[in-house]
Amino acid sequence: MLDAAIDVIAEAGPAAISLRDLARRAGVSHAAPAHHFGDKAGLLTAIAAEGQELLADRLHEAHRRSGGDFLEVGVAYVRFAVEHRAHFEIMYRPELHRPDDPAVIAGRTRAGAVLYRGASERGPGRSADEVRTAGLAAWSLVHGFATLWIHGALPEGLGDDPEAAARTVARHLGVSPG
Structure with a gap:
């Protein structure tokens, strides 16, 4: 998920971060980012x-x-x-x-x-x-x-x-x- 977040930030900046989108990019459940990072x-x-x-x-x-x-x-x-x-x-x-x-x-x-x-x-x-x-x-x-x-x-x-x-x-x- 961190790698996916870094890719998003590199492409579009930190405002483009969405936990749901990161879960999709990382191939994990939509609840996984919240479970690991809270928010x-x-x-x-x-x-x-x-x-x-x-x-x-x-x-x-x-x-x-x-x-x-x-x-x-x-x-x-x-x-x-x-x-x-x-x-x-x-x-x-x-x-x-x-x-x-x-x-x-x-x-x-x-x-x-x-x-x-x-x-x-x-x-x-x-x-x-x-x-x-x-x-x-x-x-x-x-x-x-x-x-x-x-x-x-x-x-x-x-x-x-x-x-x-x-x-x-x-x-x-x-x-x-x-």
């Missing part, structure tokens, strides 16, 4: 939680693979948004799911820890407030870029590679490897 918000909460975990895994892997390169972790965020657009569309829309769900919180905390770790590593000796602000700045940059990219709202001339374009924009703002 539409429960289903979207499961998608948001799955997305947060996938994002956290992707960011941790980028951090490990790049030796903690702050820029490459940001590029991994953009790559995730482009490759998992349906999840991304739900994860940051708290009006669609239950943002206080423990699984959503756990995934969001894991993902945020990597971005904030990069912010603290770039400025040893920073106060907790400075690290929090730097982490928020990093998240804002990559989230905003990813959102603009997937909605086709960026100006022409950046090419067709979201990763290369994200690197160019980040470097312009002084975010460099390391």
